[in-house]
Amino acid sequence: MEPYQHTSGWWRRTDRGRLRLTGRDAVPFLQALVSNDVDALPVGGTCDAVYLTPQGRMITDMRILRRGPASNVQRPTSSEELVVSVPAELAGSLAARLDSLVFSEDVQVADISAATSHISVLGESMRDARDLIDEPPPPGVPELSASEIEQLRIEAGLAKWGVDMNEETIPLEAGLLERAISQTKGCYVGQEVIIRVLHRGGGRVARRLMKIACDIGSTVVPSAGTEISKDDIVSGHVTSAVFSAREHRVLALGYVKRDHAEPGTAVRVGDQPATLGEPAS
Known part of the structure; x- marks a missing residue:
């Protein structure tokens, strides 16, 4: 492999699928399920998170984009829209799983993977990569090959679903605490296990x-x-x-x-x- 030469670049996220959650209760619905603080996201903001079993094992990793509303973000009164990037092979089953958890909430869940495009744009490092949904690549920025992306990912030490982590992984084992787990938000599925390891076990896995x-x-x-x-x-x-x-x-x-x-x-x-x-x- 040739040394990586680019200081910028983009790549197609064929490894990721996309879910769309809409409705007045979309944010509190997802907030109660996943490990990071969705409610704190500003419009246009993103965060990484994990969705866990009650035993603290991973169901999936995800990146959440909050698309709306444009005003009154902290206490939305109008319909919200969240786009959630998940492993491509899990998108359909996750959409069905989330939809089955909706009871009286105003939430609609859809797998929009086939209807949308997704690219990532390299920042100063892989950790600063920016996701673009249904947007063209930045002009003049080169497309990166799969081998270049894999080299950058491993150099940066970023765990990848299906490669470095799976359904048997506890997120603390994979080093996801800082970027994907809020230690200040309210309850979510699997939180008890995470708190027990952090506070009773000193974070030791x-x-x-x-x-x-x-x-x-x-x-x-x-x-x-x-x-x-x-x-x-x-x-x-x-x-x-x-x-x-x-x-x-x-x-x-x-x-x-x-x-x-x-x-x-x-x-x-x-x-x-x-x-x-x-x-x-």
């Missing part, structure tokens, strides 16, 4: 998703599931990896037992020497 850097000059990209070991003891496994031409080494993300999940820890990824970086997020 059995494993952590970590950034991993193989030694300079490494070129063998490990497959998902490759063992991560410390002192000949298996400590975890790789979830995603890429050769970074910019860093001249293989970079990876992988789950590591909490006793070993410290930045700077020397490990082996398969047969390759490597060093743990910061936790992913």
